[in-house]
Amino acid sequence: MTKNIDVELIGIQKKFGPNVVVDNFNLQIEQGECISFLGPSGCGKTTTLNMIAGFLEPDQGDLLIKGKRMNGVSSNKRQLGMVFQTYSLFPHMTVFENVAYGLKLRKTPKPEMTKRVNAVLELVKLPHVADRYPKQLSGGQRQRIAIARALVTEPSLLLLDEPLSNLDAKLREELRDELKRLQQEIGVTTIFVTHDQEEALYLSSRIVVLDHGKVEQIGTPWDIYNRPASEFVHTFIGKSNRMQGTVERTGGSTVQLKTDAGFALQADSRDMSFADGEAVSIYVRPEKISISDGTPAAEGSNQVKGTVKSTSFLGAYTECEVEVGPYTIAVRIQTGQQMILFTEGQPVTLVWKPEDVFVFSRKGKGQ
Numbered sequence: 001m002t003k004n005i006d007v008e009l010i011g012i013q014k015k016f017g018p019n020v021v022v023d024n025f026n027l028q029i030e031q032g033e034c035i036s037f038l039g040p041s042g043c044g045k046t047t048t049l050n051m052i053a054g055f056l057e058p059d060q061g062d063l064l065i066k067g068k069r070m071n072g073v074s075s076n077k078r079q080l081g082m083v084f085q086t087y088s089l090f091p092h093m094t095v096f097e098n099v100a101y102g103l104k105l106r107k108t109p110k111p112e113m114t115k116r117v118n119a120v121l122e123l124v125k126l127p128h129v130a131d132r133y134p135k136q137l138s139g140g141q142r143q144r145i146a147i148a149r150a151l152v153t154e155p156s157l158l159l160l161d162e163p164l165s166n167l168d169a170k171l172r173e174e175l176r177d178e179l180k181r182l183q184q185e186i187g188v189t190t191i192f193v194t195h196d197q198e199e200a201l202y203l204s205s206r207i208v209v210l211d212h213g214k215v216e217q218i219g220t221p222w223d224i225y226n227r228p229a230s231e232f233v234h235t236f237i238g239k240s241n242r243m244q245g246t247v248e249r250t251g252g253s254t255v256q257l258k259t260d261a262g263f264a265l266q267a268d269s270r271d272m273s274f275a276d277g278e279a280v281s282i283y284v285r286p287e288k289i290s291i292s293d294g295t296p297a298a299e300g301s302n303q304v305k306g307t308v309k310s311t312s313f314l315g316a317y318t319e320c321e322v323e324v325g326p327y328t329i330a331v332r333i334q335t336g337q338q339m340i341l342f343t344e345g346q347p348v349t350l351v352w353k354p355e356d357v358f359v360f361s362r363k364g365k366g367q
């Protein structure tokens, strides 16, 4: 089956003065996908989105929307819907007028306009606020109206630039669910810019992880989490415990490691290739470690002894910090899974599987 490619970036580059802020960006977005651009502040997410929107021109490369080259084509000819971090509703217009704005510009006949505005207000579950002004709405409602306004023209591409950033945690979660539902219901191809990894994992069919203007990895949320292409991707997505060490021996399905603290660990080799003696960073995520007050580990697992430094109850899980030699290792215990309560100073054993160990070379990193 041939795939319908809605957006294509081919070797896109953008410079501001001497600084390359987007470098050789290549991406194909299929029809109906929700793609996130994820990365720390300043990595080039907004600049890339602005080039797709037509607010900025790339210095190099081609941008295609629905197979047509868009370089030099003005923003209003790109059939886009956009929502930004700030609500950007017109304060002197009612909700109805705000949502109808794009249709009015297109000279849509009044009955058709009314029908479409009402339909999209139903879609965002706010038909009852049509006559209100933006200042009479909550932050979450305003952002729903901004989404309605972006969708009313039935854009071929929806661009969302941190649309949830200004909302408090609870509203943020609600609107995140809402966005996912809307995106799936309408099936509009969507690009979502965020620096929040959880939002990206939750909403996207694929994630583009960016760092310093370069694409670090493009993959499904599962790939990004479980098969990170680099140390940067691994540490940007979720919390992970880092240890330093060297590769003792490679070969077969496992890599034998020795931490700088002197204890041995092993990792599944997957498709990693290391030289014996290579300096590496070794990672394991807190939720992959099991903690006990002495039960021996299953054969083939990593097992280390430590002392509980602190425990914090966080609702869904308890996080224990355990001192293992020079390292402080965080461990997450799901609430309800384990009845033992660990206390400060208690000796414990930590166990984790070789398949849950991530190893990255320190070559060329000066560490």
Ligand code: ATP
Binding pocket: 016, 021, 039, 040, 041, 042, 043, 044, 045, 046, 047, 048, 195
């Ligand atoms: P944030 O999450 O903070 O918005 P971002 O990943 O979206 O970050 P961009 O806004 O794309 O990052 O900026 C990328 C880099 O380009 C930054 O170093 C920024 O300072 C720089 N930059 C952005 N716009 C301009 C501009 N108009 N002139 C000069 N430099 C710019």
